[in-house]
Amino acid sequence: MSNRILQAGTGGGSSGSDALFNARRQSTISQAYTQSEYSGSEFDEQDNRWDDWEDEEGMEIAAAKCLFCAEVLPTAREVFQHCTSVHGFDFLRARQQHDLDFYQSIRLINYLRKQAQEVAGFDQTTTWALEGKEPFLGDDEYLRPVIEDDSLLYAFEDLELDDNDSDSGEAGAAGDNRDAAAGAASMFWMPQGDAKIMQRSAYDDVETTTELEAKLLKQLRHAEERLFAAEVQLQNTEMQFQEYRTRVKESFFDTLEDAASRSVASSALGDEDALAGVVVPPDEGNYYFNSYASSDIHQQMLNDRVRTEGYRDYIYENKDIFKGKTVLDVGCGTGILSMFAARAGAAKVLSVDNSDIIDKAGKNIAENGLENVITLYRGRIEEIKLPCKVDIIISEWMGYFLLYEAMLDSVLVARDRFLAPGGILAPSxxxxxxxxxxxxxxxxxxxxxxxxxxxxxxxxxxxxxxxxxxxxxxxxxxxxxxxxxxxxxxxxxxxxxxxxxxxxxxxxxxxxxxxxxxxxxxxxxxxxxxxxxxxxxxxxxxxxxxxxxxxxxxxxxxxxxxxxxxxxxxxxxxxxxxxxxxxxxxxxxxxxxxxxxxxxxxxxxxxxxxxxxxxxxxxxxxxxxxxxxx
Known part of the structure; x- marks a missing residue:
């Protein structure tokens, strides 16, 4: 088990991914292929031409990918038309009907992109409806682009409903809605509670006299909104980093005690005085556990057949050991070891994890009909309370050079707190x-x-x-x-x-x-x-x-x-x-x-x-x- 696997993407806790370390070996070589001696001026003569400010149709020249499937079409408008005709979702009409502002529209696009990546069969969607009250419309996680250089994020503001899709009354209402949305977008609340307010635009009082001036003004306002969104994201990141530093200081620098005391202090199950002395292995702002929240890292580990089949073969080839026993799975992840134990005849499996992956583990367990055997517990093994002692502890805790990530510390605490006399650990x-x-x-x-x-x-x-x-x-x-x-x-x-x-x-x-x-x-x-x-x-x-x-x-x-x-x-x-x-x-x-x-x-x-x-x-x-x- 190793969180370094995260760095490999889809190319190790735990911790096969050749991409990570091949990339590391190539990192020095790639530095020679950054900028060459010659690069065009940042303010090239060509950059000052008015034709860089395209009209609304010109904005659509960049190819774009469908929100639901892998289809790539020449323009953003064609993508939205494709989404309407093939997948039953009219983005432009939904945006107008639900009065979505600039940021809600960004969140909607990124939410659908995320669903397309993670939800099996999403590309086969034929109808999709938006109620306008979905939580993701206010979730700042979806301000982060899912696809790099996603042209839809830059084009949707410049696309209106076709004339035959909206009568004059609707068009007038849409104009009012857009004005209201612009006002709503003038304030943006930070998720930590500190408010960052978008100031009144410097262009609000500008009056245009020609169609070209109106288009240029619209481009400036859009650029101003995007700049503000970037500033908000930067401020969010800075605040999270400050919180991270504070937690590291509190957890690592100020409270780290001699590791030997952990094993001694955690020896008595149910003894509140003894448990109060347990030193929980510190974590950098929960970074360690968060690193195991995504599906890709677990896929990397499950694809390691030596690892996964090693556990499976031990459990299945020794069913007599597991039959009727109570099993504790420390750091259960997707629940694969817990399900092996349940299938081997365990009477009860207690599965513990402190990562968000435990939510998916619960669904995996239910999907396989094992929810009556396996019970999930969210939390750190050093702090959590379990209903009973266990006969077997299973855990895939190994990191690089075995001890990297220090998860064995937690397994030993689990042993001292929960393993019944005569119980065994797997691996042993x-x-x-x-x-x-x-x-x-x-x-x-x-x-x-x-x-x-x-x-x-x-x-x-x-x-x-x-x-x-x-x-x-x-x-x-x-x-x-x-x-x-x-x-x-x-x-x-x-x-x-x-x-x-x-x-x-x-x-x-x-x-x-x-x-x-x-x-x-x-x-x-x-x-x-x-x-x-x-x-x-x-x-x-x-x-x-x-x-x-x-x-x-x-x-x-x-x-x-x-x-x-x-x-x-x-x-x-x-x-x-x-x-x-x-x-x-x-x-x-x-x-x-x-x-x-x-x-x-x-x-x-x-x-x-x-x-x-x-x-x-x-x-x-x-x-x-x-x-x-x-």
Whole structure:
């Protein structure tokens, strides 16, 4: 589970999306393709021509997309005619009948765009009616364009009903309505309660004498309204950012306590004094939970077949464990794990999430007829009250490098508060592994690139590029050392305090090659009894079958079908080490939560190269490196 998936769009909490990190690798290259040396003047001679101010028909030259389906038509008027004839909605008439002002019209267009993107079968709509009292007409969320450069947003004000669609009386009323709408648009209330008032237009007293002057005046007024709308959106954003900063300060800087106290304080279910001492993992203005509210991030995770089928197979192949039991799903998301458990025979499933996605989860559960088994709870697991203890806790909490996002902290609190004696967690154990690769591609793309940018050196751009650990796929054939465990996490017994760790490691070169980056990833086990998995038990299918367990790895694999959205985490060296077979890299790995943002990780690698006899040493044979995951 990882909110970084959000950055990938539809191209990881959790957290497959190659687009995100391919885009990151290409970011430095794309900078060279911004503005070239030559660009036309911002105030080109051609910009001063009167023909830039088109008449009403001229405004329609930009092609526009239908509000309901994928049809693209040459002009805005044709789009509205298409919406009327094919989808049964006359936008221009509805705007007149319901006296919609400029902002309500913008909201209506963006609302329909959003429905077309998210509602299955919306493109087949044949009748659609507007009552004029819909909540979205006052929802500022729909002032934000759904489609970039949406020409309908710029054209609708200049389109009137055709003469044969409105008699003279209606036209006169429409004119009065437009005047009233202009007056209504002169005031706009901010959603936080602070009012931003659009001042009286400087053009209100201008009298026009020609048709051209009237059209120019109308364009100026429209431009003034759009500028005001942009100012409102900017003010909204600034206020939200200030609120975000305040909450971060209150949650992170002022109230962060020692993580160890969370597990101790949350041990007693129903003990109000004990629960009062629980420290809730802070969140930046609810950003973390909001990042899991949209459907696309959940689709990315569900499309990770290794992840989703790993949970499904464990639950379905061990139905005897789930039959008649009470199950708690921590961070239920779409409800998929809850529904697996219900189908496996669980008597009761308690599904908890603090994101808006829980509303959709409820509909998913009802659609599959499981609402009598699954009960949804909105809130943080550290604060929420549940009706009983549970026999099994399931949760997909893993982040990049396993611990990014700190959701395991919440699962351990759930364990201490709600798990009955003898209960089990699924997954029951995870393990962070450490190895090294000879792959220099990221170093070349992100660092060496700046050595020659169209014939220019830009060395300053290299600064701090490699401080952030890189999440990307590593080819297994590039691994040059053995793999070691640097952190074993038995979920039944580990404490929150134990999630910050220091671990010694020793890697040995398997062949003569470069060591360009250290690599971290994690393995996951599901056991029937929650008992610890011995260190000598691997994650191969044969090992899992031998020990009657389920599980999966996020390590480097040879086939795309085995890759996960967690990928691997690389700690790239500034200069690769040239090593011989048998050379050893001894060191210590440090992993701690960031003090200002506990969902992020601060990482440190201190190492020394021990070369085989006869090998020459390098200045880089000893190093103390710091990295971070944000």
């Amino acid at each position: 154990q995870t393990r962070i592994l450490f190895t090294a690769t000879s792959d220099e591609s990221f170093l070349n793309d992100s660092v060496h690139y700046w050595n020659d940018v169209y014939g220019f050196k830009m060395s300053t751009m290299k600064e701090n590029v490699l401080l952030e650990a890189v999440v990307d796929f590593v080819s297994p054939e590039t691994l040059v050392t053995n793999t070691v465990t640097i952190k074993d996490l038995p979920h039944q017994t580990i404490t929150v305090a134990g999630l910050d760790f220091v671990s010694d490691f020793e890697l040995e070169m398997q062949r003569d090659d470069l060591l360009a980056a250290f690599v971290g990833y994690f393995d996951t086990w599901f056991t029937r009894d929650g008992k610890d998995v011995p260190l000598d038990v691997g994650i191969s299918k044969e090992e899992l079958q031998k020990h009657s367990m389920n599980g999966f790895t996020t390590g480097p694999v040879y086939t795309r079908s085995e890759e996960t959205h967690w990928k691997q985490t690389m700690f790239v060296l500034q200069r690769p080490l040239e090593l011989k077979k048998g050379d050893k890299v001894k060191g210590t790995f440090y992993c701690t939560k960031n003090t200002r943002n506990p969902r992020a990780l601060d990482l440190r690698i201190v190492y020394e190269v021990i070369r085989v006899s006869g090998s020459s040493s390098s200045d880089d044979d000893k190093a103390d490196l710091t990295f971070y995951l944000r």
